[in-house]
Amino acid sequence: MVETGIPKLDDFLDGGIPAGKSLVYYNQPGIEGEIFGLQTIYTTLKSGGNGVFIVSSTIPDIIKGQFREFGWDIESYNDKLFFVDAYNPLIGAPTTEKYVVSRPDNIDDFNKIITDLIKELPPSTIVFGSLSTIMDLCGEKETIEAVKTWNKMAMLYDHVIIYNFTAWPYSQETLDLIKNNLFNAVISIGGIAERVIFGQYFGILKADWTKEIKKSMLFRVLRPGGIKLYIPKILVTGAFDAGKSTFVHALSTRAISVDRLGTTIALDHGHIDYKGFSADIFGTPGQERFDPIIKLLSGESMGVFLVVDSTNPADFVRAKHMLEITKTYGLPYVVVANKQDVPGALTPGEIKEQFNLPHDVPVVPVVAKDKIGVFEAFEVLINKITGGT
Amino acid sequence: MSDYTLGIKELDDAIGGIKKGSNIMLIGPPMSGKEAILNYIVYHGAAKNENAVITVTTRESAAHILEWFKENKLILPMPRIGIVDCVTKTLGGAAVESENIKIASSPVDLTGIGVKISQFFEEFYMKKNTRKIQLHINSLSTILMYSNIQTVFRFLHVFTGRIKAAGAIGIYVIDSGMHDEQAIATLKQLFDGMIEIKSENDKNYIRVIGLSPKPTPWFEYEIEGANVKIVRGM
Numbered sequence: 001m002v003e004t005g006i007p008k009l010d011d012f013l014d015g016g017i018p019a020g021k022s023l024v025y026y027n028q029p030g031i032e033g034e035i036f037g038l039q040t041i042y043t044t045l046k047s048g049g050n051g052v053f054i055v056s057s058t059i060p061d062i063i064k065g066q067f068r069e070f071g072w073d074i075e076s077y078n079d080k081l082f083f084v085d086a087y088n089p090l091i092g093a094p095t096t097e098k099y100v101v102s103r104p105d106n107i108d109d110f111n112k113i114i115t116d117l118i119k120e121l122p123p124s125t126i127v128f129g130s131l132s133t134i135m136d137l138c139g140e141k142e143t144i145e146a147v148k149t150w151n152k153m154a155m156l157y158d159h160v161i162i163y164n165f166t167a168w169p170y171s172q173e174t175l176d177l178i179k180n181n182l183f184n185a186v187i188s189i190g191g192i193a194e195r196v197i198f199g200q201y202f203g204i205l206k207a208d209w210t211k212e213i214k215k216s217m218l219f220r221v222l223r224p225g226g227i228k229l230y231i232p233k234i235l236v237t238g239a240f241d242a243g244k245s246t247f248v249h250a251l252s253t254r255a256i257s258v259d260r261l262g263t264t265i266a267l268d269h270g271h272i273d274y275k276g277f278s279a280d281i282f283g284t285p286g287q288e289r290f291d292p293i294i295k296l297l298s299g300e301s302m303g304v305f306l307v308v309d310s311t312n313p314a315d316f317v318r319a320k321h322m323l324e325i326t327k328t329y330g331l332p333y334v335v336v337a338n339k340q341d342v343p344g345a346l347t348p349g350e351i352k353e354q355f356n357l358p359h360d361v362p363v364v365p366v367v368a369k370d371k372i373g374v375f376e377a378f379e380v381l382i383n384k385i386t387g388g389t
Numbered sequence: 390m391s392d393y394t395l396g397i398k399e400l401d402d403a404i405g406g407i408k409k410g411s412n413i414m415l416i417g418p419p420m421s422g423k424e425a426i427l428n429y430i431v432y433h434g435a436a437k438n439e440n441a442v443i444t445v446t447t448r449e450s451a452a453h454i455l456e457w458f459k460e461n462k463l464i465l466p467m468p469r470i471g472i473v474d475c476v477t478k479t480l481g482g483a484a485v486e487s488e489n490i491k492i493a494s495s496p497v498d499l500t501g502i503g504v505k506i507s508q509f510f511e512e513f514y515m516k517k518n519t520r521k522i523q524l525h526i527n528s529l530s531t532i533l534m535y536s537n538i539q540t541v542f543r544f545l546h547v548f549t550g551r552i553k554a555a556g557a558i559g560i561y562v563i564d565s566g567m568h569d570e571q572a573i574a575t576l577k578q579l580f581d582g583m584i585e586i587k588s589e590n591d592k593n594y595i596r597v598i599g600l601s602p603k604p605t606p607w608f609e610y611e612i613e614g615a616n617v618k619i620v621r622g623m
Binding site for chain 2: 027029030031032034057058059062087090091130132133136137166168169170191
């Protein structure tokens with residue numbers, strides 16, 4: 001199994017990519033999708049595996065620089081990572097790489113180098129930096145035939161072979177072959193567009209070793225960091241004085257609050273980067289007189305933290321009411337049982353009973369002011385949002 | 390009054406402004422002042438029309454371009470400027486991205502160039518709420534030196550489409566005489582009009598075709614520093 005290292009993608013692929021399989025990252029033009037190939041090869045190196053990267057659209061040194069931009073130190077893997085230079089010969093420049101395609105516009109030359117590599121090297125993760133560039137130089141039909149050969153050979157020699165492909169308007173036949181027939185797995189990477197592209201997502205179009213999970217995840221590219229799943233809006237709500245603002249500040253890498261005299265009068269806004277995730281958090285006020293603006297704050301949330309004061313069961317009714325006001329009924333939510341450190345606080349089990357919560361709603365014990373339990377609550381909610389276990 | 394104008398009065402009057410969604414080829418022989426004309430259009434768009442301006446540069450570095458404006462005492466409204474620099478990295482220079490400059494790894498890397506263009510679009514359109522955007526590519530000729538015509542056609546097919554969808558305009562520079570007729574004809578399919586330049590007897594002439602019912606007449610022009618001056622109509 002080769003892990004892709006892309007958050008959640010490995011879960012959806014049942015652990016990763018089995019040896020011998022081929023996968024294409026199928027990118028919509030304009031989306032920063034070539035990073036998927038980079039992140040996957042780095043993940044292989046980190047777990048002690050071997051990697052081969054075929055560079056077609058720029059100097060190998062620039063690709064090495066890209067790894068560094070993400071904070072991925074590949075210097076320490078010099079004996080496990082090989083670059084195949086299919087660019088410098090194209091522009092007539094000298095190369096320092098061991099493996100070179102001397103005529104990148106000639107598919108037979110390409111074929112020879114790749115098949116030799118596949119036979120010589122121990123089971124590795126082979127990543128083509130830009131299959132589309134090869135197709136542009138050598139021709140669509142010729143490249144497709146070569147890819148068929150390479151995939152077959154990868155299977156025989158137990159490599160995992162991965163291609164970054166930008167879906168420029170090639171012939172429909174070519175695009176269909178790539179999406180449906182040529183590869184064992186197809187990960188589609190695209191943009192959410194409304195006149196211009198303003199959000200990016202990836203999803204599994206095909207993965208023939210696992211039951212298909214037709215799920216798309218929004219993502220962001222962080223430098224350093226790489227690909228992180230992006231949750232554009234998580235709502236934090238609850239009764240007055242439950243500790244919502246404290247929770248937002250405890251969870252966030254950075255946050256601001258609009259408050260007066262100790263209570264929120266507009267909203268809290270925070271941002272968190274944690275493990276494989278990047279999320280924006282919005283906290284509502286709790287006082288009833290602000291109810292009219294709460295609906296506005298809660299639009300388009302993907303999940304909810306319902307913060308309750310564990311010492312104050314009388315407010316549970318109001319807390320449940322907040323779910324109604326924010327119109328977030330139906331969204332995944334987690335009950336944050338705050339103020340667990342105060343004597344007389346109800347346990348999560350007791351809260352679940354008193355609250356009459358559905359069976360599958362998690363109640364997480366938290367002491368927001370000391371940041372205890374906040375990240376556990378975050379992971380639980382993320383799992384619910386992304387449909388994981 | 391159109392949202393998009395070239396800034397050269399005689400031409401703008403003759404064509405009545407440029408419709409949003411237009412993709413225009415700027416074609417002319419080498420050393421006819423195409424660079425200065427493009428810079429003039431860029432400056433006019435950003436400073437006078439308050440449009441966001443994205444320039445993909447394959448021949449000069451971003452720093453060089455910004456120097457040019459400074460030297461000619463043209464103050465660019467930086468929040469509306471975006472430059473995709475395809476040059477600096479190929480020269481081995483240390484390339485640092487900033488709010489105004491994004492770096493593409495080479496003129497071959499059309500995927501990468503496309504990503505940077507998209508990112509600027511997103512920043513101007515969504516984050517800064519600027520709905521009027523001009524994209525300039527200087528030049529398609531350099532790109533055609535590295536990639537064949539079908540490849541470049543596919544790239545342009547996508548981005549001229551995006552220009553139309555976003556209600557922006559695109560201006561693409563090509564050196565005439567560098568490519569065969571077939572290639573230019575193939576690309577022309579994607580454009581709505583042309584700004585055409587010719588040189589005759591040491592004089593330079595400019596006209597616009599396709600953006601108005603009839604081609605404009607040829608106007609003789611001179612470049613004075615950073616200014617494009619129409620000397621007389623033909």
